[in-house]
Structure formats: C-alpha cells, structure tokens
Amino acid sequence: MLSLFETSKKLKEKVAIIDQSGAYSYEKLLAKSHGIASYLLEKKNDLNQIRVAFMVSPGFDYIAVQWGIWRAGGIAVPLCVTYPFNSLQYVIEDTEADFLVVGAEFEEILSPYQQDPKIKFISTKDFQTAEKKTLPDISKDRGAMILYTSGTTSLPKGVLTTHANIEAQISTLVDSWRWNSSDYTLSILPLHHVHGIINVNSCALWSGATVQFLPQFDAKTIFEIFMEGRVNVFMAVPTIYFKLISYYDTLSKESQKAITDRLKTFRLMVSGSAALPISVMERWYQISGHYLLERYGMTEIGMAISNPYQGERRAGHIGQALQGVEVRLCDEQDNEIPLDKPGEIQIKGPSVFKAYWGKPEATAKAFTKDGWFKTGDIAVMEAGYFKILGRDSIDIIKSGGYKISALEIEEVIRTHPSIKDCGVVGVPDEEWGEKVVAALVTKAAIDIESLNRWIREKIPAYKTPRKYLIVEDLPRNTMGKVTKNELKKLF
Ligand code: MCA
Ligand code: AMP
Numbered sequence: 001m002l003s004l005f006e007t008s009k010k011l012k013e014k015v016a017i018i019d020q021s022g023a024y025s026y027e028k029l030l031a032k033s034h035g036i037a038s039y040l041l042e043k044k045n046d047l048n049q050i051r052v053a054f055m056v057s058p059g060f061d062y063i064a065v066q067w068g069i070w071r072a073g074g075i076a077v078p079l080c081v082t083y084p085f086n087s088l089q090y091v092i093e094d095t096e097a098d099f100l101v102v103g104a105e106f107e108e109i110l111s112p113y114q115q116d117p118k119i120k121f122i123s124t125k126d127f128q129t130a131e132k133k134t135l136p137d138i139s140k141d142r143g144a145m146i147l148y149t150s151g152t153t154s155l156p157k158g159v160l161t162t163h164a165n166i167e168a169q170i171s172t173l174v175d176s177w178r179w180n181s182s183d184y185t186l187s188i189l190p191l192h193h194v195h196g197i198i199n200v201n202s203c204a205l206w207s208g209a210t211v212q213f214l215p216q217f218d219a220k221t222i223f224e225i226f227m228e229g230r231v232n233v234f235m236a237v238p239t240i241y242f243k244l245i246s247y248y249d250t251l252s253k254e255s256q257k258a259i260t261d262r263l264k265t266f267r268l269m270v271s272g273s274a275a276l277p278i279s280v281m282e283r284w285y286q287i288s289g290h291y292l293l294e295r296y297g298m299t300e301i302g303m304a305i306s307n308p309y310q311g312e313r314r315a316g317h318i319g320q321a322l323q324g325v326e327v328r329l330c331d332e333q334d335n336e337i338p339l340d341k342p343g344e345i346q347i348k349g350p351s352v353f354k355a356y357w358g359k360p361e362a363t364a365k366a367f368t369k370d371g372w373f374k375t376g377d378i379a380v381m382e383a384g385y386f387k388i389l390g391r392d393s394i395d396i397i398k399s400g401g402y403k404i405s406a407l408e409i410e411e412v413i414r415t416h417p418s419i420k421d422c423g424v425v426g427v428p429d430e431e432w433g434e435k436v437v438a439a440l441v442t443k444a445a446i447d448i449e450s451l452n453r454w455i456r457e458k459i460p461a462y463k464t465p466r467k468y469l470i471v472e473d474l475p476r477n478t479m480g481k482v483t484k485n486e487l488k489k490l491f
Contacts, residue, residue, distance in 0.1 A: 036068025237401030
C-alpha cells in the first residue's frame, strides 16, 4: 500500500476533510476512493499508468478522485478549475488522457469531450454506485502525477513524478515542519500545483491532520475561518499574505486585536512559491507574532530548501537544504563552485521528478551529465542561509506565485490579426511579485479591451497581461534580438 494511505487506515472516525458539503472521516475518504478506483478499473486489474485527467472543485471529491486514480494504478492529471477551454485541451491532449473525470459544474466547459471516441468522459455522479474491487499493488517507481509548468519553451511542460518522488516530497516536509495528527489546515491554493497538492493537502493527510477547503481566495472569509479557532497551520504565497495584510489594515482596532490574539496560537505559518518581500514578513510578524517560514521549491523537485522550524527564520533568505535533498551551486559549465559565490542551484535526491512528459530532449537538457537537476535559479549562501538572487531567464515571470512564460503569451498575441509583433515582460510589483505586461507593434488600429478579452479566451486569467503599451518598434540589440531589459524600462 502507498504510504500516503497508511495513516488513514488507522484513523477511521477522525475528520480528514471539511468542505462546503460537510465533514468527512478518513474511513469515508478511503471508502470513497476505493469505490472510485473500482469504477475506473472496470474489468481491469490495474490502470497501468494510463492518464486520468480530472476537473473537480477543491474539496472531498477532489481528494477522493486523486486517491482513487492512484489506488487504481493511474497517473493523476489535475486540471485547473479556472482555465479556459484551450488551456484544458492542451493538457488533456498532451498527456493523451484516456479518462476525463468531471465535476458537475465543469461538464459544460468540457462538453466537447462528451462524444470524443478517444477519451472516456466520466461524471463524478457516476461514482455513486461503484462496487469495491480488489485493488492492485503499485510499485513506487511508477508514474503517479503530471503537473504542468511553464519554462523557457513557449508551451508548458508536463512534469511526471513517481509515487516514490511524491512520498519523498511529503515525508521530508512532514518531518521538517513537524506535521502531526492534531494539526488543522486551511487549503486555499489552486490544486494543479505542488504547493497546494503536496505541501498543504498531502502533508496534512499523510499525518492524519484535518484539511478544511475554501475553494476561492477571499481575505474576509479566511479571517472568519481563522476566528472559528481550529486552524493552526497555514501556507500561502506572498501575494496572499499581502492581500490578508491589506484587508486586516481596514479592520477596527478591536477586530484586529482579536485576530492577532488568534493568530498567535497557530503552530506554523509558511510562505513560498515566490520571494517573500521583507516588508511583508515584518508586517505579518507585527500582525500575527509569527516569522513566516520561507522555503524554496519547484514543480520538478518539490521543496528543496527551507528556513528552520526551530531557530532563526531569516528575512530575504530561503534557508538550508531539506533533509534528503542535496543542493549545490554551479557555474555556467555546471562546475560546482563555493557556496559563497553566486551560482545556479542544482538539486539531487529522491524527490526529483522522473521526466518531462513526452519530451526526452527537454528532460536530458534539464539535468547535468552527472544527474543534477538544473533549476535555473541563481543563489548564494550568506552566513549559512541560501538567498535567491534571480533567474537565468528573463522570460520566466512569477506573478501571484504562478510561474508564467513570456514566450507562451507572446506566441498567442502574435496570432491576433491586428498584431505585427509583441514583447512580454514581468515588471516588479509589491502585491503580485511581478506583473505581466505587453508591448505591442500593431498592423491596424486596435481596441485594447477587446484584445484583452480575446487573450483571456485563450490563456488563463493569471497569465493575461495587466498592461499594454503600443510602440513603433521593440527595442533590439545589434543582432536584432529584442532586449527585454530595455523593454521593461518602457513600463
Ligand atoms: C489573478 N490575477 C492575477 C493573478 N491571479 N494577476 C496577476 N497574477 C496572478 N497570479 C488577476 C485576475 O486575472 C483578476 O484580474 C484579478 O487578479 C483578481 O482575480 P482573482 O481570481 O479574484 O484573484 P485572486 O482570487 O485574488 O487570486 C490571487 C491569488 C491567486 C489567490 C494570489 O493568484 C493564487 O491562488 N495564487 C497561488 C498560485 C500558486 O499556488 N502557485 C504555486 C505554484 P481582473 O480584475 O482583471 O479580472 S509554485 C509551486 O507549486 C512551487 C513548487 C512552489 O515553490 O510552491
Ligand atoms: P514552479 O515551477 O511554479 O514550481 O515555480 C518554481 C519557481 O518558483 C522556482 O524555480 C523559483 O524561481 C520560484 N520560487 C519558489 N519559492 C521561492 C522563494 N521562496 N523565493 C524565491 N523564488 C521562489
């Protein structure tokens, strides 16, 4: 049996999940996921790593479907619930999913697949009557999940992790951050990325803790849930802490004091996915009495570097290598360099992913000859703590914790009939980390609002530029290449 489910077998009546439809015990979660696994198996004994894409709202059903896929031997491909059809189609077709599991609220957007002979369209309602079959034994080196990440190529790549990778990613965090069965966390992050899937949900359920779901971010509701008195572990991206601070600052002194008193009782508060501004860390300390524990990770590796659970959590730094993770800094030729010199972070260990799905060349390029994963992030060690200095590619933007490829957005914009050329960059922004902006060279007069609507139908809202500038030409170097640093200055 996969280790993720071991604790749940012992906990029986303990509440695993709370969502808008009610509270669910570990026993219920195991039973439901067993039913789903049996339904997916139909007459087979093992799904043998076929891809099962699923679009289900965060909550009990999402976890039951994810566990059901794993227990039946399939590879889970979670679909982002806010994606437009084009982006969903890309993931479904790139993974060559055989099954598509769809929550009732998403049947309409995915209806083009209802009659598709290549894919089996399954509504979550179909699981209600499933009988329980004997489930396969799954070896841990088999593929478990594919998550999509943007990079220096124009289209997102699928990151394939095995059960062993996922177990390593979870267990190192459970140990390092002392997850335990008396913990209670609030799950608010999107569930097509590692942060929400592994660090929050999987660590909690591995430990026998309780996860309460809030399907959509809302600062007021988050504070209301905090004030109910059960949450003691909270993890989010810096933008969310920024938004919580902005909301807190609008409250009466009385409400602020009540919130502060409550937050002081939390066991752990973590920030990650993007650099935590020192101003946010300091203000959150005043509000909550907690120095946020900042850590560093990536879709391909889970979490790699973390400030300590006990000991100094240093602002502007990401800490030290987590247990079981090897970290080194390298020059451009992949030679290891001393940690006090800036270099690329390279990672080795059991949590490192298996391959980019269907992209052997990209996979080979991502590793050094001696098997280290090249993160593309530049760091240095200062007095025992790693500090991120930047990235090796200007075309990767981090906004609201999401990794976004400038090239992907440019390719979409260039297909608009009135656009001759464009350049997309990320500009610094206190709230979002970076904001996506686009410079446009036009062929004909263009209405920016309708262009923005047109883009939104093609790519997710969080990748859509926040500002546009019409220019005569893009700044270029003598080789004719667009100089993105110059482009940034225009904004
Ligand atoms: C939403 N908007 C954005 C973004 N998201 N703008 C720029 N960047 C974004 N990321 C825009 C919307 O298009 C909308 O614009 C306006 O902001 C409000 O949208 P809304 O959906 O209401 O935003 P929100 O609900 O306030 O969402 C903000 C958020 C969200 C909660 C911070 O972005 C979020 O959940 N981020 C977390 C991402 C995450 O989990 N990343 C982890 C991946 P308009 O007003 O024009 O309509 S990284 C990872 O997994 C690695 C391993 C790691 O290290 O953790
Ligand atoms: P993703 O591909 O979405 O998993 O994003 C991974 C990237 O997020 C890393 O390569 C870093 O660039 C960035 N990142 C994650 N955590 C931090 C952090 N604490 N500080 C700075 N950047 C971070």
